[in-house]
Amino acid sequence: MLALKNIHKSFNDHEILKGIDLKINKGDVVTIIGPSGTGKTTLLRCVNYLEKPDEGEIAFSDFQLNYQSVKRKDILRLRRRTAMVFQQYNLFKNKTAIENVMEAQIVVQKKSKKAAYEKSLEELNRVGLADKLDAYPSQLSGGQQQRVSIARALAMEPEIILFDEPTSALDPELVGEVLNVIDQIARSGVTILLVTHEMSFAQNISTKIVFMDQGKIVEEGPPSQIFNHSREKRTKEFLSHFNSNYTKITTAK
């Protein structure tokens, strides 16, 4: 459904992504793990065109794009099919929770206010925030803000949602509620590309784990392979720094 081919990206002559190839099928939950500074965020940003790769291709089932010759129309097309959930939530500060979710539906998808409102209500319900519709971001906890931003992404009905360390800016006691929401939307069949340091969570929800190091994919495979029978020394070494302790919390509020 989505394929990245030979993605290269440099910052100031320093090559960060050194040729990334990745295939993602519909309904997949693909998790990228790897050491800090490896280029995980950069890769996600390239998919969403917040960063322009120097070289490479992205292909959807019916639409293909070579990063070296991109037109404005292509960028919009790409962004309509992908949605990004940021580490820092990045909600619009001057808008309430529901307005945050409605905004792009109105501006980008040209939906009527009423249709956008109903869709937003549905998505906020899905992330458990039906009682916070009119709260401004400053009145919400980090976990609640992140859930609004997930609803904002879901409302666009993208083909894939990109999560960049969605819980790493959160206080530990708020991590669970956000992971639960991601878990639940993963189960509902949404295609996900996720970067996280929550290893046991990754092991739990992913259909595929990708281990990246120094701008390259070192190893990829189902969680059981990567976490238990890794073939690569670097993967094992990286994973030895983590111990599994994610337990699903069933009562997110």
Add this chain to the structure above:
Amino acid sequence: MFESNIFFQDFSGILTVVPYTLGLALLILILGILIGGILTLIDQYKIPFLFQVAAVCLSFLRGTPLLVQLYLAYYGMPKLILFFAGLLNFKFDPNQFDPVITVIVSYSICFSAFQSEIIRGAFMSVSYGQIEAAHSLGFSSVQTLRRIVIPQAIIEALPNFLNSYLTIIKSLSLAFMVSVVDILAKAKLESALNFRYLESFAAAAAVYWLLCAMLTVVFRRYEQNIRKKA
């Protein structure tokens, strides 16, 4: 001694020019914001040539007293207009030139330096993350500016604009120097009749103080209202 009836007489005399002063200050504020906005744009986009010119102008405006700028404009502007009128071949009589235009032009330009600073700060206050979020959702740059950045920048800038308004009102007291009648000028005129300087200046101080105190209360209330959203 202090004659309170003269004080009140002067006070009510001065009140008659308050609307004029408020209007003049508002006009200067708006023009200052427009020019300041252009300066900010030139600065942000580093437009060649204009960028250097703007930098020199800003440095001059910050580095010279308002009174000096006012005199410069008062004596310089009619000559400048005369020169261009000659070039473009239309009639201009410097003796008919209304000094209030001098005040409007020089004050607008002078205060545009401050407004430009305010506008830049307001735009900087909108976190880059929100702009990226908008882009990632498919907003164009113009849509991002219109729907996300500008509404927040306005909320951020308004209290500062209102502060500038008070500053302009008080600075207009210098306009007497070029024979424009504002609050202070009116006070001088009142005292010229009876030589009761203390009463009339006390009345002027009272008017300024009252005006600014009242406007401050109104602005505060208003600011608290819009702040709730940010």
